[in-house]
Amino acid sequence: MTIPAQSDGSAGTATLTEGAARGETLLKVTGLQKHFPIKKGLLQRQVGAVRAVDGIDFEVRSGETLGVVGESGCGKSTMGRLITRLLEPTAGKVEFEGKDITHLGVGGMRPLRRDVQMIFQDPYSSLNPRHTIGTIVSAPFKLQGVEPEGGIKKEVQRLLSVVGLNPEHYNRYPHEFSGGQRQRIGIARALALNPKLVVADEPVSALDVSIQAQVVNLLDDLQQELGLTYVIIAHDLSVVRHVSDRIAVMYLGKIMELADRDLLYKSPMHPYTKALMSAVPIPDPARKAAKSERILLKGDVPSPISPPSGCRFHTRCWKATQICATTEPPLKELRPGQQVACHHPENFEDQAPQDVVLLSDAKEAAELVAEDALAESARTSAAVAAEVEAVEAEAAQAEAPEAEGETEAAGKAAESGKKSTESAKPTPESVKTAPEDGEKSTGSRKKSTGDAESAESTESAESADEEPPAKEK
Numbered sequence: 001m002t003i004p005a006q007s008d009g010s011a012g013t014a015t016l017t018e019g020a021a022r023g024e025t026l027l028k029v030t031g032l033q034k035h036f037p038i039k040k041g042l043l044q045r046q047v048g049a050v051r052a053v054d055g056i057d058f059e060v061r062s063g064e065t066l067g068v069v070g071e072s073g074c075g076k077s078t079m080g081r082l083i084t085r086l087l088e089p090t091a092g093k094v095e096f097e098g099k100d101i102t103h104l105g106v107g108g109m110r111p112l113r114r115d116v117q118m119i120f121q122d123p124y125s126s127l128n129p130r131h132t133i134g135t136i137v138s139a140p141f142k143l144q145g146v147e148p149e150g151g152i153k154k155e156v157q158r159l160l161s162v163v164g165l166n167p168e169h170y171n172r173y174p175h176e177f178s179g180g181q182r183q184r185i186g187i188a189r190a191l192a193l194n195p196k197l198v199v200a201d202e203p204v205s206a207l208d209v210s211i212q213a214q215v216v217n218l219l220d221d222l223q224q225e226l227g228l229t230y231v232i233i234a235h236d237l238s239v240v241r242h243v244s245d246r247i248a249v250m251y252l253g254k255i256m257e258l259a260d261r262d263l264l265y266k267s268p269m270h271p272y273t274k275a276l277m278s279a280v281p282i283p284d285p286a287r288k289a290a291k292s293e294r295i296l297l298k299g300d301v302p303s304p305i306s307p308p309s310g311c312r313f314h315t316r317c318w319k320a321t322q323i324c325a326t327t328e329p330p331l332k333e334l335r336p337g338q339q340v341a342c343h344h345p346e347n348f349e350d351q352a353p354q355d356v357v358l359l360s361d362a363k364e365a366a367e368l369v370a371e372d373a374l375a376e377s378a379r380t381s382a383a384v385a386a387e388v389e390a391v392e393a394e395a396a397q398a399e400a401p402e403a404e405g406e407t408e409a410a411g412k413a414a415e416s417g418k419k420s421t422e423s424a425k426p427t428p429e430s431v432k433t434a435p436e437d438g439e440k441s442t443g444s445r446k447k448s449t450g451d452a453e454s455a456e457s458t459e460s461a462e463s464a465d466e467e468p469p470a471k472e473k
């Protein structure tokens with residue numbers, strides 16, 4: 001699709017190249033929380049709170065697309081409304097282009113409304129049925145008191161053609177358009193003031209599959225043409241797969257994994273990410289065999305009013321041990337470009353190798369996880385752990401000759417380096433020799449590592465199922 005070039009002389013509108021240069025941080029979120037109070041009784045006393053967003057940190061870089069995925073109710077829309085300041089955060093900080101906008105009032109936010117726009121999920125209810133599309137798309141100009149060069153009508157018609165609509169339909173009403181066309185009207189309205197950041201909340205989930213692809217491609221084209229930065233919220237990974245540069249996986253108000261798209265698809269580290277990915281249908285019949293590796297999650301997402309202790313995913317995770325129920329894992333960069341909040345990550349060295357006794361919840365959850373998936377998980381973790389051990393041993397060896405004949409302290413350091421390597425022994429070893437004493441033995445985790453005797457088979461980390469798609473940009 002050809003998209004007309006953006007007119008560069010629109011009076012009063014910011015040019016997209018202004019502000020943060022490509023790759024620089026445009027939006028920064030620190031410890032962001034939104035707790036909706038639950039009130040009861042005549043006096044409307046607060047008796048609890050829905051912890052919709054419960055302490056999240058991330059950055060959005062200029063020119064990139066950050067995909068945000070997670071099951072229904074995990075706080076994605078609330079997060080979107082917080083960063084566009086449609087909601088007031090309970091705690092935390094939102095910075096846009098280095099400026100703290102967390103508690104800006106209506107007046108303070110007015111100039112920012114040009115720079116940050118939102119596209120809503122439902123193209124049916126987000127457009128006023130009594131207004132013509134001309135009125136709808138021109139509303140931002142009127143609200144901001146902006147008079148584009150050539151007049152508002154001309155600019156609105158230009159915007160309509162930018163999003164692939166007929167400019168002659170300026171005077172038509174929303175009901176005269178199809179779902180996909182209405183979403184295009186919503187996109188035209190969002191683009192009216194040349195925003196820097198566009199937050200799209202489930203922009204295609206209300207549309208037919210064939211139309212979804214058109215709208216996703218339109219968003220992608222517009223990004224390239226206009227240098228937009230996107231946060232795209234979706235409930236599954238298939239929508240954000242082709243457009244995102246990085247993907248944040250949310251669960252119960254927290255970010256579980258935040259990674260470059262290719263890394264996430266090639267080797268997801270959080271068990272929840274892996275489960276979400278295995279739920280994406282595989283259209284290629286030749287890869288139907290992967291079906292047996294589907295991971296089914298047990299039960300529903302727990303209530304955000306009283307989320308589980310420790311790691312919030314532990315009640316549905318097949319790898320959960322005691323530490324998962326008691327200690328919340330921090331979101332840590334385990335690989336460059338891949339942050340994960342997990343004590344027992346997939347495709348990586350175990351972060352709590354001493355903790356091997358599975359929780360009873362985990363044993364139940366493991367019954368829903370295909371044997372192949374469990375075996376693969378153990379194999380890849382073992383392979384990564386072995387790799388880490390080899391690298392550390394090599395480093396210790398390289399240090400050793402230098403230490404020879406030198407100070408005693410240096411010798412001791414080398415020695416302690418070796419010890420720490422030993423203590424970081426791969427999980428599978430420790431899991432295999434895990435307590436056999438009683439019913440709380442490692443259960444399915446043990447079973448899975450048993451299958452993983454050939455820890456050397458690294459290629460399993462890159463099963464056909466997890467091949468990253470070629471980015472369509």
Ligand SMILES: Nc1ncnc2c1ncn2[C@@H]1O[C@H](COP(=O)(O)OP(=O)(O)OP(=O)(O)O)[C@@H](O)[C@H]1O
Nearest residue numbers: 036050052071072073074075076077078079235304
């Ligand atoms: N205004 C509100 N008052 C009280 N609770 C709310 C409010 N808005 C959202 N919630 C609750 O916060 C939690 C997160 O909701 P949110 O809509 O952000 O999730 P989501 O991941 O976007 O889900 P979905 O994909 O279904 O829209 C849910 O439990 C929801 O019921």
